[in-house]
Amino acid sequence: MTTAADRSPDTAAGLEEYTEAEVHQEFGENPNEVRDTNHYKDEYIKGFVDKWDDYIGWEGRAASEGTFFIDQLRARGVEKVLDVATGTGFNSVQLLEAGFETVSADGSAEMLAKAFANGRDRGHVLRVVQADWRWLNRDVHGEYDAIICLGNSFTHLFSERDRRKALAEFYAMLSHDGVLILDQRNYDAILDEGFSSKHKYYYSGDTVTAEPEYLDEGLARFRYTFSDDGSVYHLNMFPLRKEYVRRLMKEVGFQKVDTYGDFQDTYGQDTPDFWIHVAEKM
Numbered sequence: 001m002t003t004a005a006d007r008s009p010d011t012a013a014g015l016e017e018y019t020e021a022e023v024h025q026e027f028g029e030n031p032n033e034v035r036d037t038n039h040y041k042d043e044y045i046k047g048f049v050d051k052w053d054d055y056i057g058w059e060g061r062a063a064s065e066g067t068f069f070i071d072q073l074r075a076r077g078v079e080k081v082l083d084v085a086t087g088t089g090f091n092s093v094q095l096l097e098a099g100f101e102t103v104s105a106d107g108s109a110e111m112l113a114k115a116f117a118n119g120r121d122r123g124h125v126l127r128v129v130q131a132d133w134r135w136l137n138r139d140v141h142g143e144y145d146a147i148i149c150l151g152n153s154f155t156h157l158f159s160e161r162d163r164r165k166a167l168a169e170f171y172a173m174l175s176h177d178g179v180l181i182l183d184q185r186n187y188d189a190i191l192d193e194g195f196s197s198k199h200k201y202y203y204s205g206d207t208v209t210a211e212p213e214y215l216d217e218g219l220a221r222f223r224y225t226f227s228d229d230g231s232v233y234h235l236n237m238f239p240l241r242k243e244y245v246r247r248l249m250k251e252v253g254f255q256k257v258d259t260y261g262d263f264q265d266t267y268g269q270d271t272p273d274f275w276i277h278v279a280e281k282m
């Protein structure tokens, strides 16, 4: 069995020691049976959160996203934005730097602590709130012109009831002409191509690999391998089909849903890796 000492980054590099609990995700005896909306907090443990920025790569992501989100928001005269899936803060920091009044929410305290530190390192004081989407209105106050839920986050909800509840909470926190921007991995491609032709996603050159390890209509279990220190983490996610998400958005009340493809380099795959839904209340 791998111990914390085996998997911890080199302390000589100035990184702190990790405890076993900080690098060992608990999925129990049968990881493919873990299909639980509440499990995300156990997946984003300190070791993984500390590696998250290697995975998403702020510079590369800024280059591939360009000004897409900022353009969408500016075109609608948005001033106040609620980032409901702050993670380590990439989009929140981008929005602050573009001049939007931004509140940064997430259900994971570990993620928010990292986001706050990342913001501080870049000269910002993030307004962070720990809030689960299913009870967003209880913990976050005010009305927003836009809500963003990015980086394939909605995939963490495992029941339709949770998805409807979360979307209804987002809807309720938006101004009468507000907009929700929510993205997702292109699971249709993964599900329809079949597991045998599973696609590997390389980040930060080839130092981080994300690939499906198990797949069925109710679970996409991804393995994240970091070649710098050999650490391996997993996320259990629900493979959202594009048309299903669009339908749910319309059913909770969004009047217009436009879906964009993300055409970043996908190593020869000609379909987008991500879909971005832009849902308007009116």
Ligand code: SAM
Residues within 6 Å of the ligand: 037, 040, 044, 056, 084, 085, 086, 087, 088, 089, 090, 091, 106, 107, 108, 111, 131, 132, 133, 134, 149, 150, 151, 152, 153, 156, 157
């Ligand atoms: N947006 C960030 C990014 O692009 O790097 C983070 C993406 S990460 C895949 C998903 C984030 O959603 C995590 O920070 C996680 O804590 C958060 N999350 C998942 N389920 C949640 C829920 N039910 N309520 C609130 N946050 C949740």
